[in-house]
Amino acid sequence: MDIRAVIVDDDPANRKLNRELLEEYFPEVQVVAEADSVDTAVDVLRKHNPDLLLLDIEIKGGSGFQVLQQLKPYRFKVVFITAFDHFAIRAFKFSAVDYILKPVNETEFQQAIQNALQSLMVYSDYQKQNEYLLDYYKKETQQGKIVLRTSDALHVVDFSEIIYCRSDNTYTTFYLLSGEEIVVSKSLKEYVSLLEEYGFFRPHQSYLVNMNYVKKVDKTDGGFVVMKNGKEIPVSLRQKKKIIELLEKL
Template sequence: MRIVLIDNDATVRENLNILINIYAPDLKIVGEASGVQEGLACIRANKPDLVLLDVEMNDGTGFDLLAMYGTLDFKLIFVTGHNEYAIKAFKYSAIDYLLKPVDPDELSKAIAKAQQAFDAQDQNLRVANLVQNQQSSCANQKIVLKDAETVYLVDVTDIIRCESETNYTKFYLIDGRMIMVSRTLKEFDQLLKGQSFFRAHQSHLINLHQFDRYEKKEGGMIYMKDGSTLPVAVRKKDALMSALADF
């Protein structure tokens, strides 16, 4: 596998060189660059299989580079400093990323994943969503969901509720679809914070925009606009009332 490293910091590139040589010696680093324009030229000249791409650089961002390049024909891993908003954007789009300073184990996992079969259409959809979300308001965010066979691009506002199914999460959408994703509800609870979602129960995460009413009978039940019902955990009742009052 041929790799190009694009990072504003020469020290980061040097460390990546060392780590790749130690933990993935069968990979070949064919080029390096420190900015958007230089990186664009480096990719076009070297035709890599994998690009490790910095987010913030002196002459622009990694997103600028991707927009200039067009349809991607290489695998992509972002390398970024700790930025909660950026990380959430990567997770919304199911894009691989590494935090600086890069952890050897995380690098090994990311490279191992990159060495698997490449679906260019799948990745381009994810990257397009990442770029679009960067340019959109919080109210217009989209999330990439993937089941065993299909990749879906879903408006966050179209999600009615999420339900835990052991290590899977079921997404119920306003058009009647149900999508089951092999990630835990805890992950999506953390990811959708700030988007009017409320964890009403260990097994249920609801979109307050789709909330209809709360009835105290039978220990407390939530009724959603699609007619579905779900319980409220006893310890969550006060928090639900507070969330509704602030909504």
């Protein structure tokens, strides 16, 4: 399947590099146009209506988000491009969007584009996903949700719906209040860094728990956490004292 792409970046060297990497690693992707500003990007995207957009966040005349706001509704897949920005990266991860960091690393570029091409096969509502990203990025709404991307769907989940998460090598399973289980192909470590400040705690290397659903901590040798749904979760010796202290503060 031929994929039509547009590159929007105000750095000519970066546009050239992205185009060359696409040509080298993804011959099925045809770059049909480029742009360097909000106005030219809007014009080009309306004219070409691509499948894939590589979009720099900071461009001439404003931001890449302004481009998207002017084009709603849209159905193309966006891969965001940005210089290293800790907050932006957290926003990307919470929203499960694909992104490329500057300076561009070839391996990371390939991974981002491969993810984007795979999602073109199974998803369609990229606009809503990007709006979650924009809300987080601009801090306009309370960050109480996370987007979980599985092999066949995008799930928008409230933090309050997550009882606990369990690691299985490179996969993480989210266990929800409804009884639903959502499996994503990312390591638990990635979600620990995102969710710890929202009341989650890692009692064991394989688990991340929502402290609001912890019923009690068993203090016997070995020890475990009992969740409100009856699930018993192991606690490492190193983490037992920390979780008891956290519970006493609740």
